[in-house]
Amino acid sequence: MKLYDLELSGNCYKVRLFAALTQIPLTVTPVDMVGGEHKRAPLIDLNPWGQVPVLDDGDVVLRDSHAILIYLASKFGKTDWWPTDALGQANIAQWLSTSANEVQNGPGAARLVDKFGYALDKADALRRADRILPLIDAHLSAHDWLANGRPTIADCAVMPYVALSHEGGVDLAPYPNIRAWVERIKALPGFIGMPAI
Structure with a gap:
């Protein structure tokens, strides 16, 4: 799983923090926002909003930090962090x-x-x-x-x-x-x- 990331983004940090706390492996790929990398392929193809974070998990691509948190917690069975009830x-x-x-x-x-x-x-x-x-x-x-x-x-x-x-x-x-x-x-x-x- 690849996380397209900006170190100074609190939204990206939410995902990095959760992955660290739960030992979920992520490949963190820095994005050059100043250089406009988020507005060009392949990133703009993954997220037409032109924002980070973006999670690329093969056939699954998610663009919102909260959606990514729910997805990771559910996928890895972290029911203490995101319960099923x-x-x-x-x-x-x-x-x-x-x-x-x-x-x-x-x-x-x-x-x-x-x-x-x-x-x-x-x-x-x-x-x-x-x-x-x-x-x-x-x-x-x-x-x-x-x-x-x-x-x-x-x-x-x-x-x-x-x-x-x-x-x-x-x-x-x-x-x-x-x-x-x-x-x-x-x-x-x-x-x-x-x-x-």
Whole structure:
């Protein structure tokens, strides 16, 4: 299995982190985004969205980090990370949605502005961060993990752009439960980091 990857991408890191924590073998292939490699064949043929990560598993090609997390967990039978029961999956799915919406458009978008110069509304991103981070912190005040009482793909999905908040000018100092949760993830066997985490 080949993962087309960008080291500084939190979405790519989600997949690398999960694979490391669960010892799933991946061939990580760096993509030259600055050089436009993601807009040319073979990558644009694999993902017409022109984004990474992309997972190429023979006849299966997936383009979304959350879809890739679900696929890998299911394919390799990691039912502790992605269970087979409806409620367990739903508990995780709501956090995958939070990751793709509030986290991506809050602290994730603020980081895109400050670190990469994206022409996004920074004030709106900060407002969104100010709304979602207290909610996550409150949840973590009563739970060690986001879902199902243990580490799951929900933690792999939400943590990167939350932990990278400082790169968008968002301070995590007011959120002790988030900071403790990030440290719990870092303490998991097999944990790997990325720049700024």
